[in-house]
Amino acid sequence: MPPVHAEVRLTIHSRYEEIDLVDALAEAVLKYAKFSGEDLEHASLAVREAAANAVEHGNGQHSEKPVEVVMRVNARVLTIRVRDQGDGFDPLALPDPLAPENLLKPKGRGVFLMQRFMDEVDFDFAPGTVVTMRKHLAAPTTDKQTEEEV
Amino acid sequence: MDIQSRNREGVTVLEPRGKITIGSGDVALRKAINEALDAGATQIVLNMKSTKRLDSSGIAELVASRSAAESRGAEIKLSNLPRKVENVLNITQIFSIFEILDDEDAAVASFGG
Numbered sequence: 349m350p351p352v353h354a355e356v357r358l359t360i361h362s363r364y365e366e367i368d369l370v371d372a373l374a375e376a377v378l379k380y381a382k383f384s385g386e387d388l389e390h391a392s393l394a395v396r397e398a399a400a401n402a403v404e405h406g407n408g409q410h411s412e413k414p415v416e417v418v419m420r421v422n423a424r425v426l427t428i429r430v431r432d433q434g435d436g437f438d439p440l441a442l443p444d445p446l447a448p449e450n451l452l453k454p455k456g457r458g459v460f461l462m463q464r465f466m467d468e469v470d471f472d473f474a475p476g477t478v479v480t481m482r483k484h485l486a487a488p489t490t491d492k493q494t495e496e497e498v
Numbered sequence: 499m500d501i502q503s504r505n506r507e508g509v510t511v512l513e514p515r516g517k518i519t520i521g522s523g524d525v526a527l528r529k530a531i532n533e534a535l536d537a538g539a540t541q542i543v544l545n546m547k548s549t550k551r552l553d554s555s556g557i558a559e560l561v562a563s564r565s566a567a568e569s570r571g572a573e574i575k576l577s578n579l580p581r582k583v584e585n586v587l588n589i590t591q592i593f594s595i596f597e598i599l600d601d602e603d604a605a606v607a608s609f610g611g
Contacts, residue, residue, distance in 0.1 A: 364521025454558035
């Protein structure tokens with residue numbers, strides 16, 4: 349049976365150790381939405397990457413700056429939104445981490461993993477940086493419920 | 499995350515236990531690799547059988563460790579990759595910059611004593 353609509357919100361400080369809270373919550377919500385196995389592992393890693401980017405790059409590790417996370421699930425799709433207070437960036441300008449000249453560069457794989465592991469990843473930059481990720485539930489449904497804006 | 503260290507036939511084996519992720523496991527891995535290199539290790543195996551999760555910061559430390567080792571004439575090989583770790587390394591094509599062995603014995607032996 350597909351899960352009913354649910355929404356959870358979490359605000360963390362910009363501290364690395366609090367990313368584990370986002371990770372744990374994402375895993376719980378993904379399980380609630382009936383994700384399992386590789387899908388669960390991949391999607392929760394994508395959420396971790398989004399939170400880590402918000403803490404490290406968006407908020408510059410200023411612990412007093414919040415990172416707001418909203419996770420919403422309905423019968424068709426899981427939507428996760430992560431907001432920081434950063435100035436944003438151009439996602440199209442990010443180097444391709446698979447290019448041979450970049451394979452030996454330590455950084456630059458976070459957004460790539462998010463895009464590989466989620467069905468949709470969108471960025472919005474006013475105010476702060478907002479990344480919205482969507483993962484469609486595997487089971488088709490006749491439920492007419494539509495996703496509302498988080 | 500703690501890292502077990504042992505010496506086998508002149509090969510330094512490091513076994514991270516837990517998550518290699520931003521802010522904790524990645525720092526611990528960097529410290530363990532640097533300590534091994536400072537101690538003169540030139541043949542290092544990272545046995546990852548107990549690695550529970552690897553994020554992009556963990557990958558960054560693997561790549562940086564490879565470069566640090568190479569600059570000091572050392573080599574790092576990986577072994578015992580859990581499926582989910584192997585999956586992330588495949589997707590990011592990091593597998594192409596490391597020699598990866600199925601198990602620790604094979605990794606140690608591959609250095610040729």
